[in-house]
Amino acid sequence: MDIRRVEHPVVRRAAEGLHNFNSRHPWSHNDHFHGWILANLPAHRGTAIDIGCGQGELVAQLATRFAQVRGTDLDAGMRAEAVQRCAGLANVTIADTQLTELDGPVDLITMIAVLHHLDAEQALIDIKRLLNPGGRFMAVGLAAPASIRDTAWDLASAVTNPLIGLIKHPRPARGGPVPPPFPVRDPRLSFDELHAVVRDIMPGAEMRRRLAFRHTIAWTKPNLEA
Template sequence: MDIRRLHHPLVRHAAQGLHTFNSRHPWSHNDHFHGWILANLPARRVAAVDIGCGQGVLVAKLAERFEHVHGTDLDAGMRIEAARRTAALANVTIDDRRLDELAGPVDLITMVAVLHHLDVEQALTDVTRLLAPGGRFLAVGLAAPGSLRDTAWDLASAVTNPIIGVIKHPRPVSGGPVPPPFPVRDPELGFDALQAIVAATLPGAVMRHRLAFRHTIVWTKPALP
């Protein structure tokens, strides 16, 4: 939630002040969750796919832990940066294939701030198709605030954001806000609506609110009898 959109003058003034402060202590809300992903990897680690791999930061980290890692992104600029970052890694493939064009089985599928760009139900159906039994889906996502609980989490994220920024980037930078290098799209589904789709498509999946305006989804495909 962008609290600068709220109309009360005092709220807007405070929000603008926070935005200015945050721009002086920038940090990547998406990269922040890479540690969570690496801490929740499946036991079998042969093949991994990162959907919407961006500049390839997570792909490079996964390449240290899997025999092969496939990063996909529809943005040509992102693919160039990802290919450059992983050029020395022989076990990495970067291309523009869509989720429904991929072939499995794979042991891990990751999405960081990607699911809200896709047809959610179709994307999760493809996840079930691609994962090997025992394989894991790890997603970090965004949802529109649709309840008081969602708004409370967004406010908590707004309050803690500058604290995390100072810890991660203590030396202030100048020049004002820098636009993200990747395509940005506001989420349309609220947390509860998204959770209902996740529960129907990935039975047993765990979806949780997180700080930094994010949520996480964990699902492990059941092993064969």
């Protein structure tokens, strides 16, 4: 059950109240996980690629830790903002290169709220191809709620969302809700369905449910392929 789509009047009023509160204390659910990525970087840091780099904030942070960072995004507006943000960083390039067209090998590939826009199986195969042995894939994603456990995590996210917002943005923001600056798409695969795909292509990958209606995937490519 997707609690975000329940039409019961009481639930709808509660959801509207939470939405209004969250609008006054906004925070980025995606940027929240940058710290998790930066705390779990691979030992070798030659080249990193951020797929769907958006406005380039993660790219700029990775640039201080890798010899070369490549950001890709299909949205021209996002690329322009990323280029502006990373101006002066000589080791950064921003392009619209498709995942299937990228060349490697590289030491890190990151995705934040991107995998559900793609064919997950083919994307993971391409990522596996691009990574160096010992290279790491780190993703923050969304999944469609399909089980009681999924719904429980959604409820926990809904309850904690305003608390986190109050901590991160204690002073109420002026104006109404601000729409996301990037393309939005509902995920098709559930957590369990995606987990099965990840497990098949990237054995040993760690996939965990998180608050903020997100999950994370972390996988290090083995040094010796079977």
